[in-house]
Amino acid sequence: MASQSETGGLVLASKSASRRAMLDAAGVAYRSIPADLDERALEAQLGPAARPQTVALELARAKALSVCLQAPEELVLGSDSLVECGGRRFDKPACRSDAVEHLRFFSGKVMHLHSAAVIARGGEVLRSQVSVASLQVAQLSDRFIEDYLDHEWPAVSGCVGVFRIEGRGVQLFRAIEGDHFTVLGMPLLAVLQFLRELGALSP
Numbered sequence: 001m002a003s004q005s006e007t008g009g010l011v012l013a014s015k016s017a018s019r020r021a022m023l024d025a026a027g028v029a030y031r032s033i034p035a036d037l038d039e040r041a042l043e044a045q046l047g048p049a050a051r052p053q054t055v056a057l058e059l060a061r062a063k064a065l066s067v068c069l070q071a072p073e074e075l076v077l078g079s080d081s082l083v084e085c086g087g088r089r090f091d092k093p094a095c096r097s098d099a100v101e102h103l104r105f106f107s108g109k110v111m112h113l114h115s116a117a118v119i120a121r122g123g124e125v126l127r128s129q130v131s132v133a134s135l136q137v138a139q140l141s142d143r144f145i146e147d148y149l150d151h152e153w154p155a156v157s158g159c160v161g162v163f164r165i166e167g168r169g170v171q172l173f174r175a176i177e178g179d180h181f182t183v184l185g186m187p188l189l190a191v192l193q194f195l196r197e198l199g200a201l202s203p
């Protein structure tokens with residue numbers, strides 16, 4: 001006999017601490033089953049010309065559908081974030097020198113952070129949303145970058161854009177346009193509306 005959590009619950013298909021923190025703070029009950037898939041290989045299949053919002057949506061969809069196989073009765077929430085800046089797409093930095101290169105490139109430019117969410121059940125996509133925030137990056141000196149990473153590395157190794165907006169990452173920006181939750185890594189307001197529509201959250 002399947003437990004309640006295996007019949008009507010919500011599964012977060014993510015290892016992201018930030019996404020878990022958002023749902024925890026919002027009082028949303030869920031269990032986590034990280035998606036085990038090669039995001040970079042999937043992104044490569046979409047090709048270099050794929051729009052960043054398309055890539056984020058497709059990766060969120062792939063994460064949700066892959067976890068549906070382990071939770072066939074439950075709503076599964078997949079999410080993905082990526083940065084586009086100066087015509088380049090960026091994922092999480094692979095190492096500290098990657099982080100330096102990313103930050104040097106971002107300096108003085110506008111960073112677009114795309115965050116997507118997909119809710120699926122039984123292999124069928126029920127809802128999806130992708131949102132973008134625009135972050136104006138300050139001029140970053142090499143000295144600032146090294147000092148910043150002395151404090152923030154390796155914590156930001158799990159963060160696209162090499163920052164935690166809730167921490168020192170806020171020092172990188174002169175202005176931010178867009179939803180705070182989108183910056184943190186998931187369009188939470190849309191996710192909550194979807195859960196209400198799907199009966200998983202009381203209106």
Ligand SMILES: Nc1nc2c(ncn2[C@@H]2O[C@H](COP(=O)(O)OP(=O)(O)OP(=O)(O)O)[C@@H](O)[C@H]2O)c(=O)[nH]1
Binds near residue numbers: 014079166186
């Ligand atoms: N704490 C924090 N995390 C951020 C911020 N901006 C982006 N992120 C995180 O950057 C990560 C983007 O990488 P993704 O590939 O989308 O997700 P992930 O962390 O690999 O986790 P999965 O969902 O399991 O793929 C996510 O965990 C986002 O929450 C921020 O300002 N603060």
